[in-house]
Amino acid sequence: MKTLYISDLDGTLLNSNAELSSYTIETINSLIEKGMDFTIATARTAATVTHILAPLNLSVPVILMNGVIQYNIQQKEYLNTFYLSRETAEIILNTAKQCDLTGFLYRIKDNCLETYYEKLTNNGMTEYYTERTVKFNKVFTQVENLLTAAGDHSIYYALLDKYEALLPAYEVYRNLPGVATAFYQDNYSKEGMWFLEVFSLHGTKYNAAMSLRQSLGYDRVVCFGDNLNDLPMFKASDTACAVGNAKEEVKTAADHVIKCNTEDGVARWLLENFEKDNKCTPCL
Known part of the structure; x- marks a missing residue:
């Protein structure tokens, strides 16, 4: 089953200094090497995201500005931009x-x-x-x-x-x-x-997550978030995880509540669940 993992940034993947911890960087890159498809969905723009995400070996387009645009970090190209009249x-x-x-x-x-x-x-x-x-x-x-x-x-x-x-x-x-x-x-x-x-109205985290699922052929989407602007993405996901520091409304909407962002909650959940979720069932 082809799965895409999508994480919010601030309050979710980033620590209290708005940075990626060394543990999160090492863990996610290790899992990407093993075949994990991972990206982020954030309200931030490419100017800040490119700097923050530089240590991660991402290949899937990232979702920016709450879904208004998708962005190819490698080619520095804006994709699927939704304009206001x-x-x-x-x-x-x-x-x-x-x-x-x-x-x-x-x-x-x-x-x-x-x-x-x-x-x-x-x-x-x-x-x-x-x-x-x-x-x-x-x-x-x-x-x-x-x-x-x-x-x-x-x-x-x-x-x-x-x-x-x-x-x-x-x-x-x-x-x-x-x-x-x-x-x-x-x-x-x-x-x-x-x-x-x-x-x-077309540029939401919900629509962006659905777009990546359909255009890249994912069977399943797992997402991580902490704040109210992550709720649309939860609706587009098969499994939604709220970090421990998330708003109560976000925790209520989640399938799982994991460790806080300051405890590398996303990276630890991925390390524990990625290989288990993607094991092939042996032929009988």
Whole structure:
């Protein structure tokens, strides 16, 4: 039985420093050498993922930005990108302004990801911006009005603020035709910040997992997650595993609750179960 293993990154595969532990790297690479098909599904972009995943010998396309795009790390190529229409992007941005919010607008044009912002209005946005520019050399372009950047190549709008501040916009976005949302707490924020991300209805972790299953001919999908944006991926999987530090809603939806991300839970579960799951039944 051909199985694909898909893991979320932050709060799941990565430790509390947003890094892969040496144990996880060694274990996953060892299992890949033995034939395991492994990839990740994350809200992150290629700019950060390429750096984080460099130690892993991945060959399966990775799922980025909650499923809006698939990305071939070896060829540095964006695959199956789902765009927002110009009209939809304008509604999303205008709704944010009406709620006194602003965020980061992402576009892909000519196989290049572009990120725009107007201003950094809270500590969460500043930390998000600083980590990506300093640690990963990611480029952000500041503009006076995001509407000027929202052309035909917009794919994603990410807001980062307190739950109460984001809730009015979320109530609008969740009922907006043609879009999907991911609304979940930031794993690293000490101030209880939340992400609200808006993207094409076709670009979800569910659809991306199903796409990889069908296009690459997998019989079975096993996934790992910790946060609310992983629940769509759970629905696309035959077996869903929640790490011990996962949200209660995620644990409830999972088939198994495994060790925490800080205990290399994903790698330890794979080491224990991969060969057992993929043993050939002897002919009688």
